[in-house]
Amino acid sequence: MSTPQKQVPVASPFDVDAKCDESACARDRIFEAAKKLFYKSGIRGVSVDAIAAEANTTKVTLYRVYSSKDELIVKVLEEQAHRWDQWWDEVVARHLGHPRKQIEALFESFRDELTSEAADRGCTMANAAVELEEDHPAKEVIREHKMKLGKRMRALCREMGAKHPDQLGDSLMLLMRGAFSARLVHEGREQIAVVFMAAKALLDSASLGDNARG
Secondary structure, eight states: OOOOOOOOOTTOTTOOOOOOOTTSOHHHHHHHHHHHHHHHHOSTTOOHHHHHHHTTSOHHHHHHHSSOHHHHHHHHHHHHHHHHHHHHHHHHGGGTTOHHHHHHHHHHHHHHHHTSGGGTTOOHHHHHHHHSOTTSTHHHHHHHHHHHHHHHHHHHHHHHTOSSHHHHHHHHHHHHHHHHHHHHHOSSSHHHHTHHHHHHHHHTOTTTOOSSOO
């Protein structure tokens, strides 16, 4: 099975390697540098010095615009959560009034995003959830993001008329999270590309889903 080739859309939650304009203000350069380095090397593996160097500025300037590395982490994850919302909104907008098609479109797009070069390190949010301590301020951002997407998926399953919409929605979200983990451990992408077919199997499940097309 060949992996679809596509351009990463503007709202892609995986588009973290964009080049920051050198003329941009220091705050923007620092933010883009942190976002890139956190994704490529992990939050713990990136120092403030490394972020400043990547942003072509100084550590003193970094601390003028961000009070701490922790604040920068929070801001980066908030932006990533926003990108997920944008991606979701753009995908479902193509199939308004057809919840089954909306869910299928989400997983089709998710498959294409996750098998792209831009997603070679999986999901920023999922990676941060593993790295950060429970009392880190960014943990609340991650929890809210996870709950919001879960609620949105459950709502689509209810609109679809699923037999057990909450369980189906939770199963679909677990499938997404499992695909993130698989992306990190598999060099090949064919295993991850089956996530779309797996989602369709859940939607057609006699115990959870509904064979009627939304």
